[in-house]
Amino acid sequence: MSSYDYEGSEEVKQESSMIAKYAAVELLVPIDMYLSAGVHIGTYSSNKYIEKYVFRVRNDGLYILDVRKIDERIRVAARFIARYEPQKVVAVGGKPYSFRPVEMFARFTGAKAVLGRFIPGTFTNPYLTTYVEPEIVIISDPRVDTQALTEAIEMGIPTVAFVSTDTKPSGIDLIIPGNNKGRKSLALLYYLLTRQVLRERGLLAPNQDLGVSVEEFETKLTTVV
Amino acid sequence: MALASRFTKPVIVDEISTPICISCKRSIPPYEKAVAFLCPNCGKYVIWRCRRCRVAGVPYRCPVCGFEGP
C-alpha cells in the first residue's frame, strides 16, 4: 500500500458526502481546495488516537480525514504558535516534500526552519554549531522527524505536529490531522498555518491573504532528487 | 546586606507549587522533563503533561475552555 498516490486520484477527491455535509460551514479555504490538494487522504491503517479525525473508511480500507477537523486544528495551532516569539519557533522538515512548505512558513512567520537530516543534538547540545533553543517545535511528519521529536521530548519543548492516520501521537502536544505525505497537501497545510499565524499576530487582517499563492509553497518536482 | 538577607530569608519550596499532570493528576517532580504550555485553544490555563502521559499520548482537557488535546 505504500505505493498509494498521496497526491490523490480524481476519484478520491470526489468526497461528495463531505462536501454536502460542510456546504454551509465557513472554512479557511473552499472545501474544493482542500480536497483537490488531498489534505484528507489518510492511510490504510488507523489507531484509537486519530479516530476522532476520521470522516469515513473507504471500501478499500483507505481512511479519509475530516476536512472540518483539519481546518479547526489549523486555527488552534495558529493561536498556539502565535503566542510565542517568532524566532523561538522552530519548524522541522526531514523529507523533500516538506522543504519548501517549511521554508516558506519560516520566511513569512520569522520562525527557524530545520530541513533535511536532523543533526542529533540540535536541541540538546549547546556545543553544536546547529544548536537552537526553540520554545515550540513544529513537526512535519512524526514518523520521519523522529530525532527532532525525541529531542523536543527530552528538553520538554511543546510540539505541534501534522499527523496522519498511521501515526500515534507520542510526544505530540497538539495534533493537526492531515495528509503529511503528499506534496500539494503539505503545501496547503503550511500555507494555511502561515496565513493563520500572521492573522493571529495581527500582521494580516482577519480575511487578508498572504500575497503569494499556495503553489509558492509547493516543493517543485524537479528539485526533488 | 544582600548576602545576609539571602541567608536569613530561605526560599521555602511549598509542595503545593509542584505542578500536577493534567491527565494522570500525579505531581511532577522537578527533575522530570515534563512539558508546560498555555492551552493551545484559549491560552488561559497552564497545561502540564508528565513525561509518561506525553509519550503515551494520553489525552488532556483544558478546564477553562474544554479543549481536548493532543
Ligand SMILES: [Zn+2]
Ligand atoms: Zn501524567
Ligand SMILES: [Zn+2]
Ligand atoms: Zn483552554
